[in-house]
Amino acid sequence: MIRLLRILYLNVTPRNEICxxxxxxxxxxxxxxxxxxxxxGCILCVGCSSVCPxxxxxxxxxxxxxxxxxxxxxGLCVRGCPANVIKxxxxxxxxxxxxxxxx
Amino acid sequence: MKYxxxxxxxxxxxxxxxxxxxxxxxxxxxxxxxxRKEIGVPVRCGEGLGEREVIKxxxxxxxxCYSTEIEGAKVVAPNGKSxxxxxxxxxxxxxxxxxxxxxxxxxxxxxxxxxKVYTRAIEVLKDEKGRxxxxxxxxxxxxxxxxxxxxxxSAEGMEALxxxxxGFKTVHQLYDxxxxxxxxxxxxxxxxxxxxxxxxxxxxxxxxWIFPKAxxxxxxxxGVGGNVENGEKQSGIKGANPxxxxxxxIEKNEQLKDASTLLDFGGVISVGAPINxxxxxxxxxxxxxxxxxxxIHGGGIALAMESAVMAADVVLKAHEKKDYSKDSLYEYxxxxxxxxxxxxxxxxxxxxxxxxxxxxxxxxxxxxxxxDDLKQTMDGNFACPxxxxxAGRPQLLGILSGLLSK
Numbered sequence: 061m062i063r064l065l066r067i068l069y070l071n072v073t074p075r076n077e078i079c080x081x082x083x084x085x086x087x088x089x090x091x092x093x094x095x096x097x098x099x100x101g102c103i104l105c106v107g108c109s110s111v112c113p114x115x116x117x118x119x120x121x122x123x124x125x126x127x128x129x130x131x132x133x134x135g136l137c138v139r140g141c142p143a144n145v146i147k148x149x150x151x152x153x154x155x156x157x158x159x160x161x162x163x
Numbered sequence: 164m165k166y167x168x169x170x171x172x173x174x175x176x177x178x179x180x181x182x183x184x185x186x187x188x189x190x191x192x193x194x195x196x197x198x199r200k201e202i203g204v205p206v207r208c209g210e211g212l213g214e215r216e217v218i219k220x221x222x223x224x225x226x227x228c229y230s231t232e233i234e235g236a237k238v239v240a241p242n243g244k245s246x247x248x249x250x251x252x253x254x255x256x257x258x259x260x261x262x263x264x265x266x267x268x269x270x271x272x273x274x275x276x277x278x279k280v281y282t283r284a285i286e287v288l289k290d291e292k293g294r295x296x297x298x299x300x301x302x303x304x305x306x307x308x309x310x311x312x313x314x315x316x317s318a319e320g321m322e323a324l325x326x327x328x329x330g331f332k333t334v335h336q337l338y339d340x341x342x343x344x345x346x347x348x349x350x351x352x353x354x355x356x357x358x359x360x361x362x363x364x365x366x367x368x369x370x371x372w373i374f375p376k377a378x379x380x381x382x383x384x385x386g387v388g389g390n391v392e393n394g395e396k397q398s399g400i401k402g403a404n405p406x407x408x409x410x411x412x413i414e415k416n417e418q419l420k421d422a423s424t425l426l427d428f429g430g431v432i433s434v435g436a437p438i439n440x441x442x443x444x445x446x447x448x449x450x451x452x453x454x455x456x457x458x459i460h461g462g463g464i465a466l467a468m469e470s471a472v473m474a475a476d477v478v479l480k481a482h483e484k485k486d487y488s489k490d491s492l493y494e495y496x497x498x499x500x501x502x503x504x505x506x507x508x509x510x511x512x513x514x515x516x517x518x519x520x521x522x523x524x525x526x527x528x529x530x531x532x533x534x535d536d537l538k539q540t541m542d543g544n545f546a547c548p549x550x551x552x553x554a555g556r557p558q559l560l561g562i563l564s565g566l567l568s569k
Contacts, residue, residue, distance in 0.1 A: 104205055139402035
């Protein structure tokens, strides 16, 4: 619920039609997801952040960092990743629910 | 207000360094900030560059900056038929981007620009009217501090996060990007030609490239349309998977089958239209960050350097008047749209038409046209090549007429 409010707050002025669309889908389904990045395979190409409509993923130091509070779980970064290391965990509300080797 | 610098350039790639070189050469106080630890690393590029832009800027590329010289391009159809195109437009180099970027940056430093690496811009600072007047930066993740300047130039490349904060619409749509994967391989015997392989099965809405390098090395890479849904990505989402397609290509290639991989990297390139505005009050966007990329081959170095020169000329005039408003900077956008912008628009049209053509039709087109037709097509004169193709295969008229309407 807190995440829902947060996302609503961040989306008061939707930045483009895509995020609005995904937000609506998410509100209807009422389900949430988590994004994880396997940093071993990441090639730091910033493909994910260049397609992210919410600036929810960016380079911090020498690795990509994902900010769940901005994320709308649209999955565009998963599709934009050439190295195929980003994973969308559907229906997971907490990072603790994901097995350690997949984080 | 007291400013620390005259202009802050975010990003030390080819566009940022070129801009800083010219601006600093004319006496401006320029600061380049780059988030990477070393300029030029990591490389995310196919490394090809035509020589025209470098010559235009009176630069002499030192031997260490490039790996090999290129004489022309070889374009290969899905059935293996190839067209070799040699001419002044296709001569150039396959660069060593690590050294090239650093060399360009060094030139800027020699002219008096300041460079800070490993310094990440976190936030664009704005005055009470919402105009940018500085950036908040963090050096190596340490305590952030503010740097002020009346003009902020975004030369950030693909992600362009600061440009987004300035209000530029730099978010890429999946339809307008190609996801790429590339290996540096050895040994590969080449004829100093750039090789481009087309085919919807091999590389949907993209192509495979082999860029020769010195000592029998070659950059072998693939670009696949970002919206293609032919592969399985993590978590069961369908999407383009360039690495798998590239591995498949290499398996089928006689020479590359047994070659070793020396470097393994990938990236995303923009193949869409440029952003709708390049300048705002007290800020501007240049290079790949402004999506100034060739939509056919995804090359951005030459366009980035070209736009940096245009931007720097306008900024120098604005600096004299101390007027960094949108109106005073707008001349840059006007020059760009009248010059390279027109070429890019034609290439974009060609890309959007070509992605509808099937493999069989592509074979036919390559059988029909000559290298001169190819040259004309790339120059934007579509009439003659299209007439040739449609004369033999009228059913293509429906698709190709899109090229003629404008």
